[in-house]
Amino acid sequence: MELSVFQDYGPMLLRGFGVTIFCWLAGTVLGMLLGLLVALAQRYGPRPLRWLLQVYIEVIRGTPFLVQLFVLYYGGPLIGLRLDALPAGLLGLTVYGSPYFAEIFRSGFNAVPIGQIEAARAIGMAEPSIVRRILLPLGLVSALPALVNFSIILTKETVILSIITVPELMYQVQRMSTETFRYLEANLVLALFFWGLVETISRAGRRLETRITRHLIERV
Amino acid sequence: MVQASAVEIRNLDKFYGPFQALKQIDLTIPPGKVTCLIGPSGSGKSTLLRCINFLEEYDAGEVRIDDQLIGYDGPGRKMSARKLRQMRRSIGMVFQQFNLWPHMTALENVAEGLIRVRGLGKADAATRAAEALRKVGLEDKMQNHPARLSGGQQQRVAIARAIAMEPRLMLFDEPTSALDPELVGEVLQVMKTLAGEGMTMAVVTHEMGFAAHVADQVAFMEAGELVAVDSPDAILHNPSDPRISDFLRTYHERNAF
Ligand SMILES: Nc1ncnc2c1ncn2[C@@H]1O[C@H](COP(=O)(O)OP(=O)(O)O)[C@@H](O)[C@H]1O
Ligand SMILES: [Mg+2]
Numbered sequence: 288m289e290l291s292v293f294q295d296y297g298p299m300l301l302r303g304f305g306v307t308i309f310c311w312l313a314g315t316v317l318g319m320l321l322g323l324l325v326a327l328a329q330r331y332g333p334r335p336l337r338w339l340l341q342v343y344i345e346v347i348r349g350t351p352f353l354v355q356l357f358v359l360y361y362g363g364p365l366i367g368l369r370l371d372a373l374p375a376g377l378l379g380l381t382v383y384g385s386p387y388f389a390e391i392f393r394s395g396f397n398a399v400p401i402g403q404i405e406a407a408r409a410i411g412m413a414e415p416s417i418v419r420r421i422l423l424p425l426g427l428v429s430a431l432p433a434l435v436n437f438s439i440i441l442t443k444e445t446v447i448l449s450i451i452t453v454p455e456l457m458y459q460v461q462r463m464s465t466e467t468f469r470y471l472e473a474n475l476v477l478a479l480f481f482w483g484l485v486e487t488i489s490r491a492g493r494r495l496e497t498r499i500t501r502h503l504i505e506r507v
Numbered sequence: 508m509v510q511a512s513a514v515e516i517r518n519l520d521k522f523y524g525p526f527q528a529l530k531q532i533d534l535t536i537p538p539g540k541v542t543c544l545i546g547p548s549g550s551g552k553s554t555l556l557r558c559i560n561f562l563e564e565y566d567a568g569e570v571r572i573d574d575q576l577i578g579y580d581g582p583g584r585k586m587s588a589r590k591l592r593q594m595r596r597s598i599g600m601v602f603q604q605f606n607l608w609p610h611m612t613a614l615e616n617v618a619e620g621l622i623r624v625r626g627l628g629k630a631d632a633a634t635r636a637a638e639a640l641r642k643v644g645l646e647d648k649m650q651n652h653p654a655r656l657s658g659g660q661q662q663r664v665a666i667a668r669a670i671a672m673e674p675r676l677m678l679f680d681e682p683t684s685a686l687d688p689e690l691v692g693e694v695l696q697v698m699k700t701l702a703g704e705g706m707t708m709a710v711v712t713h714e715m716g717f718a719a720h721v722a723d724q725v726a727f728m729e730a731g732e733l734v735a736v737d738s739p740d741a742i743l744h745n746p747s748d749p750r751i752s753d754f755l756r757t758y759h760e761r762n763a764f
Contacts, residue, residue: 400606402604406600406606407608408562409595410596410599410600410620410668411592411596411624412619412620412623412624414588420619420623424610425608425610502609502652503609503610504654
């Protein structure tokens with residue numbers, strides 16, 4: 288082990304880690320939003336739209352992220368979609384995550400007892416209010432553990448963005464490796480950073496879960 | 508005294524696929540009176556009750572509330588969602604499983620409809636909700652979430668949620684069947700009070716005591732058919748149909764010790 292290389296490469300790796308966290312956060316938030324829209328459209332949309340979205344879900348889930356990213360970054364310009372590496376990476380992550388998030392939301396919505404929705408209909412509540420006040424809050428609570436879990440999986444998908452030259456941690460680690468031949472050190476740093484990130488997310492997720500379920504757990 | 512609705516059910520049919528759950532039901536639920544629906548499990552009591560507020564779509568026949576057809580504008584023409592909501596505002600429903608919203612306090616459960624449906628401000632809604640909860644004897648539990656209430660208390664919150672909307676008709680689907688025996692009384696008491704105020708009530712129940720002492724008429728159902736509608740005394744003590752005597756015999760045998 289040769290730690291002195293980090294004097295030269297440390298700042299670069301830290302910057303790379305910053306980009307990784309940014310890509311993960313933005314990709315997760317946008318992917319969740321897109322997934323939520325897909326799940327709602329599948330629940331309430333007209334039949335042709337639901338069918339189309341099902342195809343979207345199957346296609347995105349059925350192909351590797353790497354391939355999707357290539358198609359977007361190198362194929363995009365052919366249809367006039369010319370994106371820089373970072374926006375392309377964010378769009379790719381968003382699209383890649385969205386069908387998984389959509390499925391998580393769908394099962395979260397299905398976990399809301401139908402009777403609680405009927406109770407709202409019975410007093411004359413309109414469907415949009417029912418979604419906002421009952422389906423979403425209760426569905427999100429059921430979906431939370433799976434949402435956190437998939438967000439954790441997404442942290443590690445960000446390394447693939449290095450392929451299209453997004454300067455995230457993997458990209459910097461590879462640069463350091465080829466310039467110094469310190470493959471082991473560089474990759475150990477990568478592993479440590481990711482482990483720390485995942486640990487932080489899962490702790491935060493557990494705390495959030497405890498917080499939002501504290502009223503729901505029976506104690507009579 | 509509340510303003511009370513009348514319900515007229517004529518030739519009602521309901522199918523689940525090929526299975527006919529309701530067969531040519533004719534029933535009048537008079538205003539300000541309590542009608543109990545009894546009968547074996549699976550006979551169609553819940554389905555009939557749920558057709559009255561159109562939670563279940565019926566296939567033929569009519570359900571009229573104060574002369575207005577619910578669910579349809581005319582033969583085969585579905586009523587608009589908006590108009591249906593308008594009609595549901597004056598029909599309260601209480602479910603076997605309470606169906607309170609677990610993420611809201613008792614007060615919030617009752618205030619929700621006042622805010623979203625009646626358009627009341629938060630403060631007004633809270634005042635009215637508190638009044639309704641006081642009426643069912645839960646003034647000291649208003650800030651509890653459902654998970655911190657007993658079954659009987661939860662069902663009383665559910666009743667408060669319905670009556671806060673000032674309905675003219677109340678539907679109860681086995682309101683005490685999910686309760687421990689010692690909690691049944693408190694819920695029946697609230698229902699008796701409501702009946703005493705002149706509310707029109709349709710109650711699916713296995714509480715024969717309630718049917719005998721509170722109901723103005725009892726309807727007996729079996730296999731999707733309305734077998735008989737009569738006074739509680741006639742149905743429970745002098746049944747005209749062997750299907751009713753059979754049902755009551757099983758009921759008595761189960762409850763004897
Ligand atoms: N959603 C449904 N799909 C198919 N069959 C149903 C459905 N709901 C009820 N049924 C059937 O309709 C019949 C009447 O049910 P229900 O009205 O719930 O009976 P009850 O309330 O008297 O016990 C039963 O045979 C039941 O299996
Ligand atoms: Mg039933």
